[in-house]
Amino acid sequence: MSILEAAIITGLEHTVENTFAQNPGAYDPGALSAKVIFSPSSSDSIPNRQLLSNRPQSEETSPLEALAIGLAAWSGQTEVLKLLLAAFDQPGPTKAPMKLLWGPPFFSMARVVDDWLPFQHRSWELQSISPTVFALKSGGALSLMLKHGYKPDRVTMRAAIADFDRDILKTLLKSLRLSNFPDYIQGPLSYAVRYKKYDVVRFLLENGEDVNEDNHHVNDEGDEFDESARNPLQSAVENHDLYLIDLLLKSGADVNAPAPRRSGATASQIAAITGRLGILRTLIDHGADINAPGAEFGGRTALEGxxxxxxxxxxxxxxxxxxxxxxxxxxxxxxxxxxxQMEAHEVTANLLREETHEVSSSLTLLGDNMALKHNEVEHTSTKDSSDQLDPDEDVHDLTEEMELPGDLQDLEIRTNDPMVFMIEEM
Structure with a gap:
């Protein structure tokens, strides 16, 4: 924090004047954003124009400068907003703690400033977001920002859904967006479906939102599956929401949209795993592929799940x-x-074994089982670990002392280590 910013935050005009007198060319983005919050009056000793005149013109818009724009929009300082938008001709993201963005009161002063210390100076983890999220309480301010090239991101869209101001939301839906930014946030339609916001889902679809919204990027590099990676139909199937499933299918949802890469599932795989036979039949009636491959990492086909x-x-x-x-x-x-077998479902395993007549020979079956067992990794399950069956205990295994036939080498090559599909057992 600079001396100038600290002086502005304390509200001591003589300190601000002295600081500026000692360094007439003083400027820093933190001081600008502090001035928007703590000194909004145009009658103070250091006008915004004077501060901006000291700014290097070649610089890109910094996160703190973008924050100043957002705070001007949020606090209703229209003239200041116009001044800042004119000064910063390159739209850029700002940074804010995610905890400020959810729940009432939305971005209240108590959330932005605590004990006279702005949030950017508190020990919170800051995330890059679009400053348009600050303008959701004012259609005029939002329009100004959009005209100057600022684009709403997924945080802005989610906040707009929470408020559900139809005019604001329609404005956002018609504008260009940062579609996959931030990359840890689920898209607006999938979010509305996941939390059963029926009015919002209908409104989004009526206003052209993509029914097949893609969320593959959400936590794609993480170690665990994130439910936010599902698309709208997959989320509706997971919720067993017949109304939304029907609405999405009528709106053109792709029943065969691929599974998220890391432990995800297609809509039909989710229905099979959760035991929703009626939903699966509906999906199949709309062309679902029951033999679709599982996710690249930790996936399951419908039969496997x-x-x-x-x-x-x-x-x-x-x-x-x-x-x-x-x-x-x-x-x-x-x-x-x-x-x-690994989940101790022996009746299920026996039912499947009755299909062995479809395999070319018992020897091939035994060899395949050996290849499978050889390639398996440590098993994890949605069940409590105390209920898991040790893969080496009480498992029906006919492969002891059998040699692997040569014609199965291609199976070994094509076999990914099976990992358990992480989904809550309903």
């Missing part, structure tokens, strides 16, 4: 309508048996 969770009726249905268990899909079938 149903077996792992002991969904006997689901397995019977999947097999009856064409879940593939032979040829290049033989590995899916063998994994399904193995996952059922």
């Amino acid at each position: 149903a077996a792992e969770h002991g969904r006997i009726d689901m397995i019977q249905y999947l097999l009856a309508i064409g879940a593939r268990t032979t040829d290049r899909d033989r590995l899916q079938y063998l994994r399904a048996i193995r996952y059922a």
Whole structure:
């Protein structure tokens, strides 16, 4: 914090004047944002124009300068906002703690300033966001920012959904957006679906929001699956929300949208894993592929997921309508048996074993089982660890002392280490 910023925060005019007198060319972005918050009056000793005149013209808009723009919009200082927008011709992001953005009162002064210390100087983790989030209480201020090239991001869209001012939200929907920024935030439609905001979902769809909104980027590099990575239909299926499933399908939702890369699932895989037979039938009626591959990391096919969770009726249905268990899909079938065993679903495993007549030979089946067991990694489950079955205990295993046939080497190459699909067992 500079001396000039500290003087502005304390409100001591003579200190501000003395600081400026000693250094007439003084400028720093923190002082500017502090002035917008703590000294909004145009009658103070150091006008904004004088402070801005000292700014190096070649610099890009800094996060604190973008914050000053946002705070001017938030506090209703229209003339100051116009002045700042004219001074900073390169739109840029600002930084703010996420804890300020949710819950009433939205961005109250008590949240921005605590004990006379602005949030940017407190020990909070700051995140890059669009300053348009500060302008949601004023359509005029928002329009000014949009005209000067500022684009709403997913934080702004989520905050607008929370307020659900239809005029503001419609303005945002018509504007250019930072579609995947920030990359840890779920898109507006998926967010509204996930939290069952029915009026918002209808409004978004009526105003052209993409029914197949992509959230693959959310926590894509994380170690654990983030439910925010699901698209709208996948979120609706996970919630077993028949109304939203029907609404999304009628709006053109893609039933075969791929699973998020890390432990995600397609809509039909979620229905199979959670045992929602009626929902799965609806999805299949709309063209869902029951043999779609699982996620790249930790995924499950519909058959594998149903077996792992002991969904006997689901397995019977999947097999009856064409879940593939032979040829290049033989590995899916063998994994399904193995996952059922590892969760102690022996009835499920036995049901699947009845399909062995579809495999070319018992020797091939035994060899495949050996290849599967060899490639398996340490098993984790949505169940409590105390209920897990040790993969080496009480497991039906016919592969002892059998040699792996040479024609299965391609299966070993194509086998990813199976990891458990992380989804809450309903």
